[in-house]
Amino acid sequence: MTHLSSRMSRVGASPTAAISDTLRRLSAQGHDVINLGEGELDFATPPHVCEAGIAAIRAGATKYTAVSGTAALKAAIARKFLRDNDLTYPPEQIIAGAGAKQLIFNALLATIDAGDEVLVPAPYWVSYPDMVRLAGGEPVIVATSPRTGWKLTPQDLAAHLTPRTKWVILNSPNNPTGAVYTRAELAALAGVLVGHDALIMADDIYEHMIHEGTFIAPASAMPDLFERILTINGVSKGYSMTGWRLGFAAGPLWLIRAMDTLQSQSTSNASTISQAAAIAALDGDMAFVAGWRARLRARRDLLIGAIDDIAGLSCDVPPGSFYVFADCRGLFGTVAPDGARLETDGDVAAFLVRDAHIGVVPGSAFGTAGYLRLAYAIDDQLLGQAIARLKTSLGKLT
Numbered sequence: 001m002t003h004l005s006s007r008m009s010r011v012g013a014s015p016t017a018a019i020s021d022t023l024r025r026l027s028a029q030g031h032d033v034i035n036l037g038e039g040e041l042d043f044a045t046p047p048h049v050c051e052a053g054i055a056a057i058r059a060g061a062t063k064y065t066a067v068s069g070t071a072a073l074k075a076a077i078a079r080k081f082l083r084d085n086d087l088t089y090p091p092e093q094i095i096a097g098a099g100a101k102q103l104i105f106n107a108l109l110a111t112i113d114a115g116d117e118v119l120v121p122a123p124y125w126v127s128y129p130d131m132v133r134l135a136g137g138e139p140v141i142v143a144t145s146p147r148t149g150w151k152l153t154p155q156d157l158a159a160h161l162t163p164r165t166k167w168v169i170l171n172s173p174n175n176p177t178g179a180v181y182t183r184a185e186l187a188a189l190a191g192v193l194v195g196h197d198a199l200i201m202a203d204d205i206y207e208h209m210i211h212e213g214t215f216i217a218p219a220s221a222m223p224d225l226f227e228r229i230l231t232i233n234g235v236s237k238g239y240s241m242t243g244w245r246l247g248f249a250a251g252p253l254w255l256i257r258a259m260d261t262l263q264s265q266s267t268s269n270a271s272t273i274s275q276a277a278a279i280a281a282l283d284g285d286m287a288f289v290a291g292w293r294a295r296l297r298a299r300r301d302l303l304i305g306a307i308d309d310i311a312g313l314s315c316d317v318p319p320g321s322f323y324v325f326a327d328c329r330g331l332f333g334t335v336a337p338d339g340a341r342l343e344t345d346g347d348v349a350a351f352l353v354r355d356a357h358i359g360v361v362p363g364s365a366f367g368t369a370g371y372l373r374l375a376y377a378i379d380d381q382l383l384g385q386a387i388a389r390l391k392t393s394l395g396k397l398t
């Protein structure tokens, strides 16, 4: 007998967390593991941001705030949207929460009825489909391919919209492919969506992680749909603040109000200290990000160069985020020294954990089998070691 709700049978644990657990276990056994599975920058949170958090504690800013965040934080978020994205949102159309993840979840929970469909282009961030299912909806996965730079086309979008489509999720730069939509591509998608009443979720969390091209916020490239777009962003990726748990969203008043109500009955406000730190991040000088990008780009180029040299692996150049999405189908049918035959991306990932003590995430976790996601947001020296181990281990396959 189980006391779990039927809702829980619709979801699984995050696959990225499962890889991290295995690696932690190996590490506890004394193995030297390298995790290329985690979606987290290795850089420290900038000192001026940390100082603002410490100052908030010292000033006694350690109590409840308004559920949606302090007026000062919402003003800083509004300034950010205007400055970076040419978007104007009044404070009542802005909400802060415990990470972008919580806001995405709240938005879906606030809007989805049983049987509602949510279009999720694949490869996708692992949590979207499970969040849709938890909210009682049906994720409708729309495959993309390297042929279109892993981007949703207007034709594929049109082919999957139905009267039950509640949301279309766009994530640019994309996790896991690094795809970045241009203004023209977003406008073409808007041309399809204008004839439908679906909401659009723009997950812009990797906004600052661009190596080629320019970031365009869907809400600014789709002006005719502005009233139906929820923009999701936060400080986790751009400011290396994953553990501070601070995300924000801006969108139509009715939706932000509903998200506020949900949050008021679940987690209440995001940490007061993190809110103060986020103001310093959003208002502060962003010169450091250019340095981060340069280092990330060098790592990316090192990794894609190595992948090019490994028989059975290949990848395109990802223009954004900090992941490489490598095709590993060329390794299928090979045999590991322990006799295991590699037939799936999961087999390849498991072999790499076993043989090289390296964590990567199989593409099937992102809805696209036959690939591996390798995060290159790790220390340069470790990345060099990881590449050497990848070459050695994959070289043992026959």
Ligand code: PLP
Residues within 6 Å of the ligand: 039, 098, 099, 100, 101, 102, 125, 171, 175, 203, 205, 233, 234, 235, 236, 242, 246, 247
């Ligand atoms: N959206 C995408 C595409 C992500 O990759 C992540 C984190 O990995 C999130 C949202 C969640 O970010 P946060 O740390 O702000 O909850």
